[in-house]
Amino acid sequence: MRFLLLALLGPALCMAACPYAGQEKSQATCPYARRAQAAAPDANANPHIPREITVPHAEGKKGVMLMNRINPSSMQLYIANADGTNERLLLGNQSVFEYHASFFPDSEHVAFTTERNGDGNSDLYMVHVNGSGLRPIATTPAVEDAVAISPDGKYAAYASTRDVYTSNIWLTNLETGSTRNLTNQTGITGNPYSPSGFFAPTWSPDGKHIVFSSDRNTGWTGHDNGTGWEHTQNLSIYSITPQGTDFRLVYSESALSFGSPKFSPDGKRIVFYEMTLQQTYDSRSSFGEDSLENQIVSVDFATGTDRRRETNSIGCKVYPQYVSNDNIAYLVKGGPNAGLHYTGSSHNVSGTFHSPSWSPDGKHVVYEKTGWTTRALQKRLFTWDDEWEYRFMDAFPDLSNDGKLVFTSKQTGTPGNASVSVMLPSGHKFNVPFGTFEVVPNPVPYASVSEGGAGCFQPSWSSDGKWITFGLGYWFQSRSSKPGWIYRTRSDGSYYEQLTFDSDNSGSNAGYPSYSPDGNQIVYRVFEPEFGLRLLNLDTNKTTTLTTERDNLPFFSPDGEWVLFTRNVTDFSSGQFSNYEVCIIRPNGTDYTRLTWSAANDAHAVWTADGRIMWSSGMWGFQAEAATYDDTFQPYGQIMIMNVDGSNKTVLTNSMWEDSMPRYVLNSDYYPSR
Ligand SMILES: *[C@@H]1O[C@H](CO)[C@@H](O)[C@H](O)[C@H]1NC(C)=O
Ligand SMILES: *[C@@H]1O[C@H](CO)[C@@H](O)[C@H](O)[C@H]1NC(C)=O
Ligand SMILES: *[C@@H]1O[C@H](CO)[C@@H](O)[C@H](O)[C@H]1NC(C)=O
Ligand SMILES: *[C@@H]1O[C@H](CO)[C@@H](O)[C@H](O)[C@H]1NC(C)=O
Ligand SMILES: *[C@@H]1O[C@H](CO)[C@@H](O)[C@H](O)[C@H]1NC(C)=O
Ligand SMILES: *[C@@H]1O[C@H](CO)[C@@H](O)[C@H](O)[C@H]1NC(C)=O
Ligand SMILES: *[C@@H]1O[C@H](CO)[C@@H](O)[C@H](O)[C@H]1NC(C)=O
Ligand SMILES: *[C@@H]1O[C@H](CO)[C@@H](O)[C@H](O)[C@H]1NC(C)=O
Ligand SMILES: *[C@@H]1O[C@H](CO)[C@@H](O)[C@H](O)[C@H]1NC(C)=O
Numbered sequence: 001m002r003f004l005l006l007a008l009l010g011p012a013l014c015m016a017a018c019p020y021a022g023q024e025k026s027q028a029t030c031p032y033a034r035r036a037q038a039a040a041p042d043a044n045a046n047p048h049i050p051r052e053i054t055v056p057h058a059e060g061k062k063g064v065m066l067m068n069r070i071n072p073s074s075m076q077l078y079i080a081n082a083d084g085t086n087e088r089l090l091l092g093n094q095s096v097f098e099y100h101a102s103f104f105p106d107s108e109h110v111a112f113t114t115e116r117n118g119d120g121n122s123d124l125y126m127v128h129v130n131g132s133g134l135r136p137i138a139t140t141p142a143v144e145d146a147v148a149i150s151p152d153g154k155y156a157a158y159a160s161t162r163d164v165y166t167s168n169i170w171l172t173n174l175e176t177g178s179t180r181n182l183t184n185q186t187g188i189t190g191n192p193y194s195p196s197g198f199f200a201p202t203w204s205p206d207g208k209h210i211v212f213s214s215d216r217n218t219g220w221t222g223h224d225n226g227t228g229w230e231h232t233q234n235l236s237i238y239s240i241t242p243q244g245t246d247f248r249l250v251y252s253e254s255a256l257s258f259g260s261p262k263f264s265p266d267g268k269r270i271v272f273y274e275m276t277l278q279q280t281y282d283s284r285s286s287f288g289e290d291s292l293e294n295q296i297v298s299v300d301f302a303t304g305t306d307r308r309r310e311t312n313s314i315g316c317k318v319y320p321q322y323v324s325n326d327n328i329a330y331l332v333k334g335g336p337n338a339g340l341h342y343t344g345s346s347h348n349v350s351g352t353f354h355s356p357s358w359s360p361d362g363k364h365v366v367y368e369k370t371g372w373t374t375r376a377l378q379k380r381l382f383t384w385d386d387e388w389e390y391r392f393m394d395a396f397p398d399l400s401n402d403g404k405l406v407f408t409s410k411q412t413g414t415p416g417n418a419s420v421s422v423m424l425p426s427g428h429k430f431n432v433p434f435g436t437f438e439v440v441p442n443p444v445p446y447a448s449v450s451e452g453g454a455g456c457f458q459p460s461w462s463s464d465g466k467w468i469t470f471g472l473g474y475w476f477q478s479r480s481s482k483p484g485w486i487y488r489t490r491s492d493g494s495y496y497e498q499l500t501f502d503s504d505n506s507g508s509n510a511g512y513p514s515y516s517p518d519g520n521q522i523v524y525r526v527f528e529p530e531f532g533l534r535l536l537n538l539d540t541n542k543t544t545t546l547t548t549e550r551d552n553l554p555f556f557s558p559d560g561e562w563v564l565f566t567r568n569v570t571d572f573s574s575g576q577f578s579n580y581e582v583c584i585i586r587p588n589g590t591d592y593t594r595l596t597w598s599a600a601n602d603a604h605a606v607w608t609a610d611g612r613i614m615w616s617s618g619m620w621g622f623q624a625e626a627a628t629y630d631d632t633f634q635p636y637g638q639i640m641i642m643n644v645d646g647s648n649k650t651v652l653t654n655s656m657w658e659d660s661m662p663r664y665v666l667n668s669d670y671y672p673s674r
């Protein structure tokens with residue numbers, strides 16, 4: 001989930017990303033918080049597992065891969081006049097989950113991204129503006145997005161992660177369907193230890209050039225000058241021909257990021273948004289986009305000179321587009337000026353729109369509206385693996401040996417109290433053996449919990465199924481300054497106890513516990529001023545130090561031979577910023593081994609029952625321009641799996657969203673009696 005990556009992040013944090021780097025801003029900004037208002041399954045406070053069986057097992061598969069995803073729960077395309085009047089659903093009752101639309105040169109057709117072939121699988125379709133003639137353009141299991149139709153109406157240029165997981169520019173002939181990439185070539189693809197994404201293609205009016213943004217050969221840099229774990233994006237503007245020749249840099253400035261380029265109707269200039277690297281992070285959070293100020297600029301296409309600043313106002317500005325040679329339309333997302341703006345007019349269209357695109361004749365605009373209700377637990381997702389059916393799950397799912405799921409009810413629940421929740425895989429209902437507000441006096445205030453930054457994180461079963469251990473406290477950025485403690489509860493909710501008391505007086509935040517298979521030990525992590533993994537012996541109540549680095553999310557392997565965890569291996573001197581990697585170590589402190597080596601974040605690793613390791617990796621980079629996301633912090637997170645020695649790393653998801661927190665559940669765990 002969100003966390004994953006975030007989590008990855010290392011330190012405790014993980015999840016949600018919400019609480020960012022040192023700036024605790026206003027609430028309701030966190031995706032969690034937002035979802036929390038949404039409808040949820042019954043939170044049955046009564047500690048017994050509901051009997052009713054409502055969820056089927058995965059027919060014809062080994063079982064289900066539960067996972068979390070952070071993205072809007074609904075996205076629907078609207079078409080309206082450029083002044084905002086006469087708005088209607090573009091696809092009417094054919095709407096499923098659509099976004100990032102653009103007009104054909106004839107102003108009569110629209111191309112767009114849709115997940116109508118499965119939740120998380122971005123494909124391209126087209127339709128007449130009257131809603132007829134819906135048909136596919138590109139539909140692989142990879143991401144296809146940001147489509148732009150050539151001036152002669154014959155080709156679609158778009159961004160796709162096909163074959164290589166990183167985003168490249170691709171071309172599809174709309175008549176023949178023939179498809180090829182333009183940017184996965186020697187001399188264009190970035191070096192393997194840097195981002196190498198190509199995004200947001202657009203055509204010159206004469207059809208001879210395709211211009212796009214790219215973060216090739218830049219660094220993986222955390223926000224807030226590298227102290228945050230989520231990445232900023234350093235984009236420059238490049239050009240290539242539709243034949244894949246004459247690749248060149250059009251515009252770049254070292255301290256700034258430039259994206260979403262578009263040509264002027266006369267083909268002489270290109271316009272794009274300009275923002276600082278930090279703003280590529282701030283602009284994808286609701287708290288950041290409300291207050292940031294960036295501008296729209298244009299340059300001469302042939303020379304990259306004659307830079308003009310086209311706006312001079314407050315607001316987060318994205319999606320600029322010439323609607324005539326002297327009028328540029330753009331979106332202000334968030335803040336007091338939120339809405340559609342035109343440099344040639346003082347008439348603005350106020351409102352919350354996403355990714356607007358104007359018709360070439362300037363008369364119409366198409367955009368999406370989004371919703372953030374919670375997906376139902378066990379909602380089917382697009383499945384990239386033939387052997388497992390993918391389904392949605394809330395945070396930190398862990399399966400007991402007798403087939404019960406425990407999780408942190410972060411997105412579900414009323415209102416997402418981040419309590420310890422237990423359910424059968426086959427049910428929709430869950431009960432709450434331990435509620436976040438059960439301890440009196442309450443160690444974490446309601447406000448921090450509803451913002452998504454506190455509560456019961458990483459519940460983990462004892463192997464006999466009688467106990468669940470978890471961390472109760474503050475997480476994410478506030479782990480540095482606020483407390484967290486290890487607790488355990490009986491799984492029937494009849495009793496709980498606190499296991500760490502800050503007895504060393506160091507004030508370090510303790511969290512993310514996991515039981516050893518023999519039930520005698522709990523491993524957990526502490527953060528600031530002390531760091532590292534600790535082992536609590538439940539027979540003697542003695543605590544020993546396993547590691548002292550910035551480690552997090554430890555898990556005992558099913559055979560008890562290893563502790564899996566995420567380590568912050570950031571080394572500023574070697575130019576690596578905000579780098580988290582998946583590692584293992586023996587419970588006796590020997591055989592420390594780093595299993596992942598990407599310069600991006602790899603984190604939030606968990607064991608599979610057969611002793612392999614699943615985790616979330618950012619190594620494939622952003623799957624779209626960072627600034628165009630809303631309330632998603634690590635949209636580069638893909639779930640992967642590997643052997644315990646780090647071999648056979650295999651990608652299991654390929655969405656443009658933040659995917660994380662996987663857990664395999666065999667069909668026999670859905671229906672043990674069958
Ligand atoms: C969808 O909308 C069209 C046009 O408004 C209508 O003819 C059709 O019956 C609708 N289909 C369904 C399933 O509602
Ligand atoms: C939609 O437009 C197409 C193409 O112009 C036309 O053939 C069709 O009749 C139109 N459908 C409706 C319902 O207006
Ligand atoms: C992209 O195109 C080049 C040149 O045609 C080809 O060698 C390469 O394999 C293609 N890459 C992908 C990911 O298809
Ligand atoms: C492009 O893609 C192919 C996969 O088709 C990959 O094997 C190759 O190394 C890539 N080439 C370059 C130059 O990036
Ligand atoms: C990053 O560092 C620069 C220069 O030291 C400083 O001006 C800026 O405030 C810092 N930004 C953040 C978000 O910490
Ligand atoms: C990761 O480690 C580096 C170096 O110790 C530190 O500066 C940075 O703040 C850490 N990142 C996080 C998110 O804790
Ligand atoms: C951004 O990337 C460019 C390469 O495209 C590089 O020259 C520049 O130093 C980078 N800027 C920062 C702040 O890292
Ligand atoms: C429209 O937005 C611009 C730029 O944000 C602002 O200067 C102008 O006052 C707004 N016009 C109206 C009528 O609100
Ligand atoms: C969450 O906590 C609030 C405040 O204590 C309470 O009103 C609400 O019922 C709780 N919800 C759940 C599901 O525990």
Ligand SMILES: *[C@@H]1O[C@H](CO)[C@@H](O)[C@H](O)[C@H]1NC(C)=O
Nearest residue numbers: 497498499538539540541542
């Ligand atoms: C360990 O601590 C628990 C309370 O947390 C106590 O009940 C138990 O007796 C202690 N065991 C030993 C061996 O001190």
Ligand SMILES: *[C@@H]1O[C@H](CO)[C@@H](O)[C@H](O)[C@H]1NC(C)=O
Nearest residue numbers: 560561586587588589590591
């Ligand atoms: C640590 O555990 C490993 C694996 O069980 C064992 O081979 C090794 O001898 C142990 N080392 C020490 C110092 O206990």
Ligand SMILES: *[C@@H]1O[C@H](CO)[C@@H](O)[C@H](O)[C@H]1NC(C)=O
Nearest residue numbers: 641642643647648649650651
């Ligand atoms: C590598 O992992 C994939 C995906 O789990 C699996 O299908 C394949 O059998 C594995 N291959 C080896 C050699 O382990």
